[in-house]
Amino acid sequence: MANHLYQNDLPDELDLGPVVAIDTETMGLDPRRDRLCLVQMSSGDGDAHLVQIAQGQTEAPNLTRMLEDPRVLKLFHYGRFDIAMLENAFGVTTAPVWCTKIASKLIRTYTDRHGLKYLLQALADVDISKQQQTSDWGAVELTEAQIEYAASDVLHLHKLRDKLEALLIREDRLALAQACFDFLPTRARLDLLGWGDDNDIFHH
Template structure:
């Protein structure tokens, strides 16, 4: 596994093919208050690129172009949060997208465990460490442990997607999942606009 750290934006010579796994690290869970600190990306080849974001205003044209590219599928786990954070920070709408958490909720109805650690263990036999989850991502210099943790959040999403796609086909829920993925950027935009806890479809 190779982990490459970039500051401010992706280098011009980095490409990810037709799909890229993405995750973010922030100072907290409120995009209006807590700044974006790190964006992790992987093409599923066992390597990860980490883009450390300086304090705003954010200027990352190559990363923004990747996120908005309609020919590249963006893979997330709990994409609702990451998509909202990226749109709020960079002003770019991520499409098309795939969320392993949504897929898991549609096919793994026998459990209430949908965390990335749970899915990697159950579907891939991979044990992820979450020790650095609540560390200070705003630090100017990230530790090796932080970078390893951050990379682990994107290294397995392509393999998870393959497993979950097979389960979606088996359960006849592929079309339903795709409709949910298509709505996800709008759900994220509703969160940013002020409806994070409101079910707008409720009576």
């Protein structure tokens, strides 16, 4: 297992395979206001690949090529936020996607705990620390603790997806979940355009 840190973009020769786990670190929780600082990815092989995004950066050709590639499934936890951040930063529509948080909410209706830490504990017997979640991700030099934290958010998503997908199949909700995943890029775009939770067009 290794963590690889890059500046501004993925290396030209890097192939992360057909299913890539992705997460982002930002300066805040408003994709229209707060800037993207880090994109972390894993192919599920135990390695994490982290791309540090410079302030004002608007292009990352290798990264955005992968995000748009219809042959690559992008795996998120709470993809709505990450997809919006990536679109706001690079003008890219990330698709196709799969979201472990949506899957959990559809299938684990016996609980209201759908955060990544709780999911990994319950379904993958993995305990991750969230201590660095609110640290300064805009720093020029990331600490080793930040790098380890960022990596932990993507290293186990493949396993988590397998567990959740099996439950969705068992309860005959996989097709419904897929319809939700397909809608996520549009939901993220609505957020960027101002139709967020306070002005949700699906509310009464």
